Amino acid sequence: MSDYIVRASAANTQIRAFAAVTTELVEEARRRHETSPVATAALGRLLTGSVMMGSMMKNPTDMLTVQIKCSGPIGGLTVTADSLGNVKGYVFEPGVMLPPKNGKLDVGGALGQGVMTVIKDMGLKEPYSGQTILQTGEIAEDLTYYFATSEQVPSSVGLGVLMEGDNTVRCAGGFIVQVMPFIEDEVLNRLEENIKNIRPVTAMLDNGHTPEEMLSQVLDGLDLEITDTMPAKFYCNCSKERIEKAIISIGEKEIQAMIGDGRDIEVKCHFCNTAYNYTVDELKVLLDKSRKKGGR
Known part of the structure; x- marks a missing residue:
């Protein structure tokens, strides 16, 4: 499955949602930067979240940059995305190695404490910039917190990167679900119940779920409507x-x-x-x- 992003709405526009499969672009980043498994997982999650956030912007020239400065051994990450599904990024210490935590790659341990800064350059005099303290270092929760505090948009973010035994990327992807200020209690309760019961992103992807199928689970019973899809890729305009x-x-x-x-x-x-x-x-x-x- 080639990488792509799905944009959708649900519950008669009370919810907007995004989902993506990013396996190829995360593998491309891993190959280019020769990242360790935990660095691949961290960078892959941030690339996935950022490429979906980029797709929220309106104009072809709009640019989004997400920077993480942190105390952990990974040192920091920087990712840039545009509104056309292009994304690029790097970690400061690509070779960082950490023992697994609870049987999983310890992305939170690699990042430690730190600050996430989101910069949106939309051609205005000054770019928009929002900054939050890292909550867990696991990136999905940190983006959820960013949306709630900096943009005042209650959101749920799910991100996942699953590695093969040879340290290549088996699958990667995620979703972002955001609720509008006029959401009805009944709709919100159903959404929260759905999110509580869904399987992890990596489990859904590894089971062959497409972005559309991921959203159909997250938004089960809420009249999901896919509005459009767009390709996603790792792309750098250096020369x-x-x-x-x-x-x-x-x-x-x-x-x-x-x-x-x-x-x-x-x-x-x-x-x-x-x-x-x-x-x-x-x-x-x-x-x-x-x-x-x-x-x-």
């Missing part, structure tokens, strides 16, 4: 030209020092780990551009 601009921006002194070393350099993109190589001659060209820029 040699973009990296060149970054090198030029660090200034003449640093570029001159690189040239003085007399060796080619390699620069890697944080988000996708793609390596870009520059010869000494190319660095000289960039030094010239930096000088011209500085002289403007």
